[in-house]
Amino acid sequence: MEELILELKEQIIEVLNLEELTPEDIDPKAPLFGAGGLGLDSIDALELIVLLEKRYGIRLASAAEGKSIFTSVENIAQYVSQNRKK
């Protein structure tokens, strides 16, 4: 799981252009959206949906479905490990 969390952090930094962040800066338990977290927005959530499909073969039907998964990096890692197709 640690490995997957690091991989996800690197992927998130790359696809969301979080250029000034390193994986160490991201707390795996911290919220990704809203205040107190990384401050991601609705377009970032859509990019994360693309990331899940492209890299792990996981298809989410709607942005609403993503909302419950993208709460923290740890939560995404959990979901990916249980649902990944590649």
Added chain:
Amino acid sequence: MAAIIADNIMSPLGSSSGANYQAVKAGKTALRLHNHEFNLPFPFTAALFSEEQKEEFTINGLTLFESLAVTSIRKALESCQIPMDNRTCLVISSTKQNISLLNIEGNPPENVLYPGHSAERIAQNVGITTTPIIVCNACISGVSALILGNRLIEMQEYDYVIVCGIDLQSPFIISGFHSLKALSETPCRPFDLERTGLNLGEAAATVILGKGNLTDKWHIAGAAIRNDAYHVSSPAPKADGCLMALEAVMKEQDACKLSVINAHGTATLYNDQMEARGICRAGLSDIPVNALKGYYGHTMGAAGILETLITLHAAEDNTIVGTKGYEELGVSGNLNIVRNNTTTAKKDFVKLISGFGGCNAAVLLTPCAPLGRENGQEIEAQHQVTITPQSVQIDNKMIDTGQLRGKALLTYLYKTYIQDYPKFYKMDALARLGFITTELLIRKERGAKGEEQGARGERAVIFFGQSSSINADKEFLASIADPENFFPSPASFVYTLPNIVNGEVAIRNDYHGETSFYILPRKDDDIMRMVTQATMLDNYHKSIITGWLDYKSEEDYCAELRVYNVITK
């Protein structure tokens, strides 16, 4: 003051305004489910021209986009005689023009596809000799173009302005909206409880505006464009920009005279809710509201003109057209959505529209001749910043940036002068260029006087360019070019509208004034000055940031922006 002297609609429902209105009145829809269309790996519902219709309007030597525009303009010209001299201008409203022809092989060359060059071919084919202007303001482009045409005649720059709104669909656009999860697989349901998203559509719609207060013609009696300054693709939850635009056009209008507010009504969850909020906050919840996307889908650059024309022809027929797809109210507020065709004795109506980049527009249409307005405003240049891959100049003074060039230069400027806005890294190259240039401009302004002049909110941001969003277009295209690796990027797609940069500047600085992006065949200071002056006819703005903003590649870009204060005479 300008009057509508002729018009045309070319859509899958017909090739004249009359045929289109009759089809809509009869409840017909152009929306169909398409499987495997454009080789896309998902089904979608859209209103597309048939192959037979395309063949009918194809003109040798022109692209399909140009052919459709020329055909619509020619049909509008059939019912009026106007001189094709230096007193007649063409304004094109379009979001993605010839985008279906852009490919990774680079054939035809991208400069052939530049919107301004395409507009020149359209102008030439209908005999127009003056330089055309393209309005590229996302979904509000059509209404923006009507507003510009009206202002140019009001300023006596031209006697006639032909305004043509047009967009065709392509894998580029459909996969982009699909990646935004904005498409409904079934026919859209504006304002309905069960609405799940929008459908896209194709159309061209032309309005010919002529000078003079003509008692038997329709006029634009009120017009406003305002920005939410909230988000580049999500509507503001409190509908700030929509409310401001509505309040501006209703300032001198008796709400009792309104027959209908023709809303944007895309049938996405957030757009319809936002419009409902804006209409209620403006105190207009008793006024009937309708939306036409259930007949045509979202026709993008054509929508503002097409929907204005259908509402106008309905008003002449004492009718408010029903909102196809609507059954049960699905937005907050006690909105009066018109479900079925109803009769009305009132004529005046408001066309409301909103788009990416946070822009909102409203126009008030009336068959009575409105009073002319005095424009007692002039603009006075304050500061200028110029950035090219080779140099940075502030008020003609060169800034030392070492050996840095191209893209690295922009990142250096961000890291040196700004630092506190990591969203910069998410922007595409055009938005980065516009953002950095305006930041330096504002720093200079603050440095000289401690604060920007006038109320910040009442500042307009008006940009002009040649190559539109070509850099972002190519980036998004790369994400869909390989069918084996088809993962359209929503973040790239949003930036394939050049006016997103206006939105970024508005959000950063909380500017709520007009935000517009105009595309010209080439840099033309006279036209830029004329359009900037036209913006001042709004009588709202206290200041304006404007100028040339063009990003072709890392080696070829130019921002030359000025801040002006508005002086009331």
